[in-house]
Amino acid sequence: MDDHLTATEKSRLRRYHERGHFDRATINGILDAQPMCSVGYIIDGCPYVTPTFQWREGNRVYWHGSSASRALRNAKDAEVCLTVSILDGFVLARSGMHHSANTRSVMLFGKAVKIADPEEKVTKLRNFVNGLFPQRYDTLRPDHPQDLKATMVLGMDINEGSAKIRTGDPGDDEADYDLPIWAGVIPVTMQIGTPVPDPRNLEGVELPEHVRNFRLE
Amino acid sequence: MDDHLTATEKSRLRRYHERGHFDRATINGILDAQPMCSVGYIIDGCPYVTPTFQWREGNRVYWHGSSASRALRNAKDAEVCLTVSILDGFVLARSGMHHSANTRSVMLFGKAVKIADPEEKVTKLRNFVNGLFPQRYDTLRPDHPQDLKATMVLGMDINEGSAKIRTGDPGDDEADYDLPIWAGVIPVTMQIGTPVPDPRNLEGVELPEHVRNFRLE
Numbered sequence: 001m002d003d004h005l006t007a008t009e010k011s012r013l014r015r016y017h018e019r020g021h022f023d024r025a026t027i028n029g030i031l032d033a034q035p036m037c038s039v040g041y042i043i044d045g046c047p048y049v050t051p052t053f054q055w056r057e058g059n060r061v062y063w064h065g066s067s068a069s070r071a072l073r074n075a076k077d078a079e080v081c082l083t084v085s086i087l088d089g090f091v092l093a094r095s096g097m098h099h100s101a102n103t104r105s106v107m108l109f110g111k112a113v114k115i116a117d118p119e120e121k122v123t124k125l126r127n128f129v130n131g132l133f134p135q136r137y138d139t140l141r142p143d144h145p146q147d148l149k150a151t152m153v154l155g156m157d158i159n160e161g162s163a164k165i166r167t168g169d170p171g172d173d174e175a176d177y178d179l180p181i182w183a184g185v186i187p188v189t190m191q192i193g194t195p196v197p198d199p200r201n202l203e204g205v206e207l208p209e210h211v212r213n214f215r216l217e
Numbered sequence: 218m219d220d221h222l223t224a225t226e227k228s229r230l231r232r233y234h235e236r237g238h239f240d241r242a243t244i245n246g247i248l249d250a251q252p253m254c255s256v257g258y259i260i261d262g263c264p265y266v267t268p269t270f271q272w273r274e275g276n277r278v279y280w281h282g283s284s285a286s287r288a289l290r291n292a293k294d295a296e297v298c299l300t301v302s303i304l305d306g307f308v309l310a311r312s313g314m315h316h317s318a319n320t321r322s323v324m325l326f327g328k329a330v331k332i333a334d335p336e337e338k339v340t341k342l343r344n345f346v347n348g349l350f351p352q353r354y355d356t357l358r359p360d361h362p363q364d365l366k367a368t369m370v371l372g373m374d375i376n377e378g379s380a381k382i383r384t385g386d387p388g389d390d391e392a393d394y395d396l397p398i399w400a401g402v403i404p405v406t407m408q409i410g411t412p413v414p415d416p417r418n419l420e421g422v423e424l425p426e427h428v429r430n431f432r433l434e
Contacts, residue, residue, distance in 0.1 A: 036302060036304050036318075036320075038255035038257075038266050038268075038300055038302065039266070040255075040257040040264035040265065040266035040298075041264055042259060042262075042263075042264050045259075045296075046259075046296045046298070046326065047257035047258055047259050047264055047265075047266075047296060047297060047298045048257065048264075048298050048324075049255050049256070049257035049266055049298045049299075049300040049324065050300070050324070051255075051300060051302035051320065051322045053318065079262075079263045079264060080264060081257075081263070081264045081265050081266045082266075083255055083266040083267070083268060085253060085255070085268030087253050087407075089410075089413075090349065090431070092350065092353070092428065093357075094357060094358055095357050095358040095359075095360065095361075095364070096342055096343070096346050096354055096357055096360055096364075097360055097361070097364040097367075097368070099346060101253075101270065103253075103268065105268045107265075107266065107267070109263065125313055126313070129313050129316060132307065133309065136309070137313055139398060140310075140311060140312050140313055140398060141311055141312040141390075141393050141396055141398070142312075143312065143313055143314055144312075144314070147312070147313075147314040150314075151314070169413075169415045169416065169417070170415055172417075173358075176358050177417050178419070179358055179419075180419050180421070180422050181356060181357060181358070181422065182414065182418060182422050182423065182424060182425050182428065183414070183415040183417070183418055184412050184413050184414040184415045184418065184428070185412070185413045185415075186409060186410065186412050186413075186428060186431055187409075187410030187411070187412075187413060188407055188408065188409060188410065189407075189408045189410060190304075190405055190406075190407060190408070191405065191406045191407070191408040192403060192404075192405060193306075193403065193404030193405065193406060194404070195401050195402070195403050195404075196386075196401050196402045196403075196404060197399065197400075197401040198386045198387055198400040198401045198402075199386065200386075200389075200394050200400075201399060201400060201401065202395070202396075202397050204397070205397050205398065205399050206399065207399060208399050211309065211399065211401070211403060214307075214403055
């Protein structure tokens with residue numbers, strides 16, 4: 001779906017080498033590349049955008065938080081918008097107008113459903129941890145029942161949404177390519193650093209594979 | 218302001234070494250460190266979260282987009298929520314419950330005001346470009362009147378909002394520190410890469426200082 005774009009916007013997007021992507025593989029690829037997302041709720045008639053982590057299982061996306069969270073309690077059975085955006089570069093053109101950013105983003109729309117069943121909730125949280133750090137959840141101190149009660153897990157089917165991707169060089173007006181102005185791209189990447197062990201780790205506890213090999217995408 | 222957090226949430230945040238920060242310097246520091254933001258609007262009663270760039274001038278934050286954008290037209294004189302979030306690390310604890318993320322985020326609430334005056338609009342767009350790339354705007358092909366017409370600039374006073382910061386090691390339950398589980402932080406940073414010149418740059422055009430020295434924060 002892309003009905004939030006007017007015809008003018010669509011044509012402008014094309015001009016900027018941007019494309020709306022609606023195929024599931026593209027959407028999944030962006031969701032899987034970046035757990036950080038922004039979830040938009042409506043509380044008392046006002047928009048409310050909270051940063052959180054999302055994870056995907058097949059055709060569903062999940063996120064979680066405190067059961068006491070006003071935003072999450074409001075989100076249950078309500079319309080939400082979940083947006084993931086990745087900045088890949090600053091695009092410097094020959095006019096201010098054509099400055100842009102290389103980005104990958106996904107917007108998903110739908111009703112958030114609360115995962116009420118305690119066993120399903122544990123399964124989802126396990127999948128969340130193990131999705132980022134394979135098999136880690138199974139090495140941890142098992143969740144206390146009160147921890148699970150304090151945690152709300154929400155899910156949403158991936159039915160309505162779109163991805164937008166911009167890559168490559170600036171798209172300047174043809175006449176402007178004759179100007180002696182430096183144009184190009186300043187790339188941006190997310191760098192995973194060297195793991196910092198907790199000073200309270202027990203002696204002899206080794207860095208696990210799921211930390212050593214941690215990568216996104 | 219932090220009235221979107223319940224007492225339980227606040228106590229939970231403290232437990233996680235998180236703090237709500239309300240001082241202007243902290244909020245400004247986060248806004249200035251990351252131009253990417255998510256702006257939440259309400260369209261036809263549904264939340265709508267769009268990724269875009271923001272820039273700050275004193276006590277105001279600005280963003281821009283196509284004048285034809287349905288979201289931006291809806292945002293004018295309406296309540297919006299502008300959120301910036303920076304992921305600094307994955308926090309791996311000894312239980313699933315205490316896994317977390319080191320993040321810096323800001324949520325701002327208020328009414329978006331459209332910058333209608335064409336000269337003020339140019340000044341704002343100039344400040345946006347020059348804020349990221351000092352003096353660049355003044356070296357560019359000047360904006361065409363139709364470019365400016367096609368661009369909407371919105372501003373919002375920084376009056377209502379909060380910053381949230383989490384740093385440091387995992388915060389585990391005291392009993393769990395005896396477990397032989399690796400805990401720690403996987404740091405994440407935004408890496409600025411080597412500038413990629415547009416293949417259509419004229420011969421002899423040199424890499425400007427504002428590109429060579431580009432840094433965020």
